[in-house]
Amino acid sequence: MSKYRVGILGATGTVGQRFCQLLENHPQFEITALAASDRSVGKAFSEACPWKLKTPMPASVSEMEVAPITPSLDCDIIFSSLPSGVARETEETFARAGYPVISNSSCYRMEEDVPLLIPEINPEHLALIDVQRRKRGFDRGFIITNPNCAVMSFAPPLAALDRKFGVKEAIITTFQAVSGAGYPGVASLDILDNVLPYIPGEEPKAETEAQKIIGKFSDGSIEKADFTVSAHCFRVNVVDGHTASVRVNLNETSTLEDVIDAMRSFPSAGLHSSPENFIEVREEPSRPQPRLDRNNGNGMSITVGRLFPDNIFDYSFVALSHNTIRGAAGAAILNAELLVEKGIV
Amino acid sequence: MSKYRVGILGATGTVGQRFCQLLENHPQFEITALAASDRSVGKAFSEACPWKLKTPMPASVSEMEVAPITPSLDCDIIFSSLPSGVARETEETFARAGYPVISNSSCYRMEEDVPLLIPEINPEHLALIDVQRRKRGFDRGFIITNPNCAVMSFAPPLAALDRKFGVKEAIITTFQAVSGAGYPGVASLDILDNVLPYIPGEEPKAETEAQKIIGKFSDGSIEKADFTVSAHCFRVNVVDGHTASVRVNLNETSTLEDVIDAMRSFPSAGLHSSPENFIEVREEPSRPQPRLDRNNGNGMSITVGRLFPDNIFDYSFVALSHNTIRGAAGAAILNAELLVEKGIV
């Protein structure tokens, strides 16, 4: 079987680089277009891109010429990691031109007719694609999205709990890695020997996206899950890996064993990039830790630990995910694999 | 007036070093004895002590000979920063021998007859000293304590709120500096590019001490404040300064302005080391930060920021204090200044 040809919008950024890294040797996709802003267009990718990943730039992309971000790319699928400012208009343009757009940007996530997907949790939300096409007059193209990188750490355990016991409310305090801000992103003078108590624009996303993800598709729309989230988002001196401290109230009484089991038994999506364990629950006293756990499941697992009854809420726990893999490029690739499996592309 | 002669137990440790630094040129106290464990005894302090502070070791102590930890030190007041393991027995021995013991250790903090003091909040708890002397058969000596370093960041704003509106419950998530673990303390391999979700023994202290501090002295004992605390304690890659993310429910309705005012108007204790503002409330979006705010009020102020209504609780905010100054040595010195002011020593 020949591979789907994929194009990456915003290829030179930190998430764009992860796409290149994760798609090297992918059995279903091959990169045929790397698009970026004007100052990169026409250059070799190796020259245009300030590569910051620990593995070398794949040879398959290093000599590729950077293309402009226009809907004439030679590819079947678009991965977009454009900055929010330009994503809204550009992604619509590509969808209207017939491309499936798999977006890591925030601008369409909360639109009523756009799926906000985690394949393990809500694959049925793909049904919104038809709604979207009708509403926006798209023909073959469409837009799907993956969650904010902080949400990706705590939405899966909340989904596991909601499915079994119903989630009533959740208090989230995050410890977010600097790679989440892109490059150059966080200034070293702001984070060395320091903690930043504010990430612009982050808390509203963290307080709203999980309810849509965990919501039910019915009658052509998503009925959001009925719980409240309070989020405090902090930046800490970590390269990769977002950690979230979570307290949760449930609708039904449950034992600690049942809570652990609800998370551990949450099924994998069975896709190529799916981790064996979607949610890994660790019982050692000092886990998860970003440096030790962000790469679990090749960066695609959510790791949970310190799961205990809480003094005020029903349970408290710590959840961690790799913010530029499961929280960004890996999430989008998994979404693309889901599209393939469902025959949508 | 001649100065009180003070002795430091555990003088070579991180908190012991802070005592030396903060007492240099103190108008009321002068160090006359530095006591430490056997392997340091007999050495010059400069030789025995692995000094880690940014200001040089004071000349007044560098040549002093380290004494053994026995109650024959030539001093009027004892500051103790002994490890918990040895503190219980040693501090009692000194108190029984007639010394006022001002302890930074955790072992006596929650004892019914031992004051857990923050001079701005509960100076009337000093009345426990008489209770303690009677109960334990101490003659002139006694033991007083200061709070855990994490508690010191959030107990003051909770006290301010409790006094005006009544605190019902509080959710705390901490970001604690490595200096809180002493030296050598946290291994660099554990904290570089990392966050530790567990600090042994910390959460129980964080969940119980504030209620005693904010409690009322009546009929010879402390009636603890009637609120519940849930605490998650994390270690982050910061040298000094503990940050706490707090959500709080109050007993009475209050406006944001009143909440801010309750904190800002909390009076200073007016002692030599008291900061002008006990609680400093900042309104910039990204404060407090450990590197920028830990030295407010010479490390003795509590800095609060990001004070907003919360989605689930009444209010949320971030509180920060310098863990080895206001959270340890500075707290003990302030307690000693209170003893002097009240004529107890």
Added chain:
Amino acid sequence: MSKYRVGILGATGTVGQRFCQLLENHPQFEITALAASDRSVGKAFSEACPWKLKTPMPASVSEMEVAPITPSLDCDIIFSSLPSGVARETEETFARAGYPVISNSSCYRMEEDVPLLIPEINPEHLALIDVQRRKRGFDRGFIITNPNCAVMSFAPPLAALDRKFGVKEAIITTFQAVSGAGYPGVASLDILDNVLPYIPGEEPKAETEAQKIIGKFSDGSIEKADFTVSAHCFRVNVVDGHTASVRVNLNETSTLEDVIDAMRSFPSAGLHSSPENFIEVREEPSRPQPRLDRNNGNGMSITVGRLFPDNIFDYSFVALSHNTIRGAAGAAILNAELLVEKGIV
């Protein structure tokens, strides 16, 4: 005596902030003008400036209105910390308009008629001011400069050695703090868990400035010291404090004791901001360290350690200075104090 009124060009930058911090309560100078680029002009300094220092912004400047960088500032002396791009033309304009310009920029440092000053080493280079005025047609104004921040760590010990034994050549390898790059400066993704082996433009400065500083003024010009420097400049994960590993060959044979003595006995300049010890030599095995030694002498001392005979060169040692104090704002202020002492302003 009334104070000299000083204006700061580039006041909102990292070095500009240091000027504000160090000039608070200065007995000879008071800030009367803060000038910065167009987007700051007209705003209150507290609003225009992203303050990053550990002590709060002085009240005396926080409400001051930021002025444009034009030579109509109401002040007697100009401190300039402008970026190199704009410094050349602007500083000349101010000098031509009659202002003494004390510059921290690199653009005039190596000009033949501009003093590159370290008051302890080459105060006689001030004689160049007359040469400069004649050559450039300045009337009352002039430009003086201070060295590059990396040079400031090793030029003083080299000067001490040159004066006694003659320096033949020196190999320098630096470990430079991120604050040296200004704000936002070094991206956190570039320096967390990392070392950068290249600082653009730094090595040429490090290889040439010391020879001019240590040179002799004679017949209206500086005869540069006759030694060669090889410099490798690295950026490391440190907030403040540049460390240099130095190997040096001398023209005359000397004992280790003589070498240490040459450094220790190098006289202070006796100015208000002069440290008691210009060069502090430490003999403990693991000093100097940036976090422990950068504040020696209020950040104005050079700290030397690990001074030993070398396998290949005559001696090797490690030298450290605070890059934004002694290596920038503090150096300029000391130069201004020298101007006052010499009656030049």
Added chain:
Amino acid sequence: MSKYRVGILGATGTVGQRFCQLLENHPQFEITALAASDRSVGKAFSEACPWKLKTPMPASVSEMEVAPITPSLDCDIIFSSLPSGVARETEETFARAGYPVISNSSCYRMEEDVPLLIPEINPEHLALIDVQRRKRGFDRGFIITNPNCAVMSFAPPLAALDRKFGVKEAIITTFQAVSGAGYPGVASLDILDNVLPYIPGEEPKAETEAQKIIGKFSDGSIEKADFTVSAHCFRVNVVDGHTASVRVNLNETSTLEDVIDAMRSFPSAGLHSSPENFIEVREEPSRPQPRLDRNNGNGMSITVGRLFPDNIFDYSFVALSHNTIRGAAGAAILNAELLVEKGIV
């Protein structure tokens, strides 16, 4: 072919962990014994070992019972990563009992009859094994060693230069990662926002080992290469990856192109764990960097950059290697692969 059964002495330490990680799925070796100190003996490895690597502990070792360090282990080859204090006697005991001991310890490296091996450079030094057996009365057993982790970064480029042009002398300044000190190793308070100018015991190794490695085997002994090394060893805030700044004088004149070519063309050893490029030379201005280059060649390549003519020496460059892979466990495994290839085990 069945695999060689290997035992690891000091299995729970940082280097022991790397052995476990790197030997997972190795085609020639399988771990059959994990030995450690008394407090670990009898425990499951997963319980005894404070695992600090980013990939999970291999399932094949996690349930293995930790054995005592006695020469009755069921294995064909011993990898030793014992602390220097105990390594001398223990390794001899194992060799005398008939085991090939592949040691990462420093104690035997400079012994006249013990090979200090880098398979790409000096495989002919294996001839010392016969000398050693005769001298020490070993029968089947023997001891071979790999270099100090800092030496591993600069010895390969020096070997490449020595072979072509002759090395006369080299000045080395290192930037060493904290993992080089083991666990707990470097205290976080010593390295956060800091640089340590001293690593106990390191400089003598760095000044002597390369000459033996690059030496010639003749007449039953190693004639050391005739050049001098001066080394300054620093610890920096990096998890993994030792960087060395090198200046070198050569015996013969050479062009920059020839120097680059000498490094790039140095042949691989062609063993299972050999990197494709033993020495990778990069020409971008800001490479090598530990975070970006330590994993080149799966952590087994040496990366060189900033290779230029020097002001004082002939050439200067920066060399980097992964200190716990190529500088420790990976080096020992490569040595074992060499033993297999040469039919010595």
